[in-house]
Amino acid sequence: MSDRTVSESVSAASPAAAPAETAPPGGAWALLVSELTVLFRRRRTWALLLALAAVPVLIAVAVRLSSQEPTPGRGPPFLDQVTQNGLFVAVTGLIVSIPLFLPLTVGVVAGDTIAGEAGLGTLRYLLAAPAGRVWLLVVKYIGAAVFCLAATLAVVTAGVLAGLAFFPVGPLTLLSGDTISLSESFLRALLIAGYVTVSLLGLSAIGLFFSTLTVVPVGAMAATIVLSVVAQVLDSLPQLDWLHPWLFSHYWLDFADLLRQPIDFTSFGANALLQGGYLLVFGALAYGRFVTKDILS
Amino acid sequence: MSRTWLKWMPAVAVPAVIVAGVLAVPLQAGAAVDLPDKTPQEVLELAAGSTVDTLSGTLEQTSELGLPEIPSTGDAATAEFADALDLLTGSHTVRVYQNGPDQSRVQVQDTMSERNLIRNGSDLWLYDSADNTAAHTTLPADTADQAAPGYTPSELAETFLAEVTPSTDVTLGENTQVAGRAAYELVLTPNTDDTLVGSVSIAVDSETGLPLRVQVEARDAAEPAVSVAFTSLSLDAPPADLFAFTPPAGATVTEETLPTKDHAGHPEGEPSGVTVLGTGWDAVVVMPAGADAAALAELTASPLYSQLTDAVDGGRALSTTLMSVLITDDGRIFAGSVPVERLQDAAAQE
Structure with a gap:
């Protein structure tokens, strides 16, 4: 994005503004820092992250307290592995969170980005800052993307900690039957966290767009979440298999x-491209x- | 007004660029591949002379046989039956590694699990992560040369190339590109109308003669009924530790004595009494009554059996776009790449 476009958009926002006004780098970064600070100071953000962290902890407690061993092939994938290796709590937690809980929290944060400010009447003050509308949009998106990472890490970290607390942790058995060391297991867990974060970036962009359409944040949030459910329903219909590779939830x-x-990076690449x-x-x-x-407003 | 219009330009341009990109990539892949001219006979010899024995690659296997989707839940017998049919329906991504004649590894990737077939010398391991089971077999010494993973296009191609008889027209299609490699396309067309097979296309690597893709088309079908193709391929030797397999802690390990090379559940070797009527594409395989009575009884008792087969004159028939199976009321089994009517004729004449 060139400076020219930025200044154009600023002058469109406030026609009276001086034409020479461009985004000073200092002010622009200040906007990003303040956005992230506001995001992570909100009680709602922490409530969402805690709710996500509770998912793997609940799984671990349930499996630990249950007298019956999970049988292979029943329940979410990897559940039967949990008693043998606590690290699978994080993986099972992610599998359970991906269809609903993660899109739900991401929908709330991404849908709130612009509409929330508009609803509170603070949007025009943000635009009064000389950074410009485009930069504000970018900052809002970066905030939502950072939340995607935080949300994924909340599930993975809580899962790993719950696994360490309740179950033996040792070398990890991969799907191929090979066993890897503990340090490599943590590396794979981080890679998976990265994968899931990337998976949520498309949904965040959709939420950002919905958020620019309205001044009612709840509407944008609901639309984003509903769309994520619709995409997954469409993805499960074999009659629409031509559409599946185009759905953001496909990978x-x-x-x-x-x-x-x-390790197979094919789906990582396809997902990132999508x-x-x-x-x-x-x-x-x-x-x-x-x-x-x-x-x- | 014109400024507003400009602001919406990216929202129009970005999807347009993406659509153009998506359309351009297959066009580029399908662009004419320039290779020295060869006759069909020379390409057949090229394929026959292939000496590739180290490779690592990814295969995409799809089957559109017109079978209904098999539910993967149910009682044990149903699940086992569904497992056997699993490779005949839908699509699979399979990674294959091969190093020399006696080291190979085949990985069938499922969504949240993986099936592995690992051969290292005389050790054969079968590992299924879905139920965390491993089966070990010690191969007899004389199987040392049969290392080719059962899933590769080479093996499938060999089956069809062995069929190249006077009943087949061999022609060359347009040169093509598979997994980034230039290839000749052999097209085998049966010159009999009695078979369900329309044509078989085999893409032969122009450098090594390795079959890279095999597509079997049913008569009058637009999409290939069966397709096995490399999506990526490297001819370098894979790392040696891939073939050293020890079952993971906690896995259920069984020791098997019979070589069950084929994971799809068919035991190696044909039961006694099997005869073949005719030769070539329209041959019919006949299994007499009682040859494998126990297995047949188990099969017919499965609820899927009545779901998959139709009642016809003289028995029940399973018909797919590529193959028909007739199980007569007296327990004989007829199978072949022919219409059900031909199987019924054969059953009446027997």
Whole structure:
């Protein structure tokens, strides 16, 4: 994005502003820092992260307290492995969270980005800062993306800690039957966290776009969450298999490829490409909407 | 007004660029591949002379046989039956590694699990992560040369190339590109109307003669009924530790004596009494009554059996786009790449 576009969008926001006004790097970074600070100071953000962290802990406690051993093939994948290796608590926690809990929390944060400020009447103050609308949009998206990472890490970290607390932890058995050392297991856990974070970037971009459409944040949140459910329902209909590779949720559960030996990065690449496509399309839509919008609140 | 229009430009341009990119990639892959001219006979010799024995690659296998989707839940017998049919329906991603004649590893990737077949010298391991079981077999010494993983296009291609008889027209299709490698395309067309097979296309690597893709098309079908193709391929030797397998802690390990090379559940070797009627594409395999009565009884008792087969004159028939099976009321089994009617004729004449 060139300075020219930025200054253009600023002058569109406030026609009276001086034409020479461009984003000073210092002020722009200050906006990002303040956005992240506000995001992670909110009680709601921490409530969402704690709710996510509770998922693997609940799984671990339930398996620990239950007298009956989980049988292979019943319940979520890897559940039967949990008693043998606590690290699988994190993996099972992610598998359980991916269809609903993670999209739910990401939908709340991404849907709130612009609409929340508009609803509170603070959007025009943010735009009064000389950084410009485009930079504000970018900052809001970065905030949502950082939340995706925090949400995923909340599940993985809580899962690993619960696994360490309740079950023996040792060398990890991969899907291929090979066993890897503990340090390599942590590396794979981080890779999986990275995969899931990337998986949620497309949904965040959709939420950002919805958020520019309305001043009612709940509407944008609900629309984002509903869309994530609709995408998964469509993905499960075999009649629509031509559409499946285009759905942002298509590769969500394929992070299991990172648990194969040798490690398989094919789905990681395909997922990143797909999410990048969603980011570009919905980023462009959000740009079109946001820079042409009359900001009244 | 024109400025507003400009602001929406990226929202129009980005999807347009993406669509253009998506359309351009297959066009590029399908662009004419320039290879020295060869006759079909020379390509057949090239394929026959292939000496590749180290490779690592990823295969995409799809089957569109017109079978209904098999539910993977149910009682044990149903699950076992569904497991056997699993490789005949839908699509699978399979990674294959081979190092020399007696080291190979085949990984069938499922969504949250993986099936591994590992051969290292005379040790054969079968590991299924879905139920965490491992089966070990010691191969007799004389099987040393049969190392080719059962899933590769080479093995499938060999089966069809062995069929190249006077009943087959061999032609060359457009040169093609598979897994980034230039290839000749052999097209085998049966010149009889009695078979369900429309044509078989085999993409032969122009450098090494290794079959890279095999597609079997049913008569009058637009999509290949069966397709096995490399999506990526390297001819370097894979790391040696891939073939050293020890079952993981906690796995259920069984020791098997019979070589069950084929994971799909068919034991190696044909039961006694099996005869073949005719030769070539429209041959019919006949299994007399009582040859494998126990297995047949188990099969017919499965609820899937009545779901998959249709009642026809003289028995029940399973018909797919590529193959038909007739199980007569007196327990004989007829199978072949022919319409059900031909199987019924054969059953009546026997």
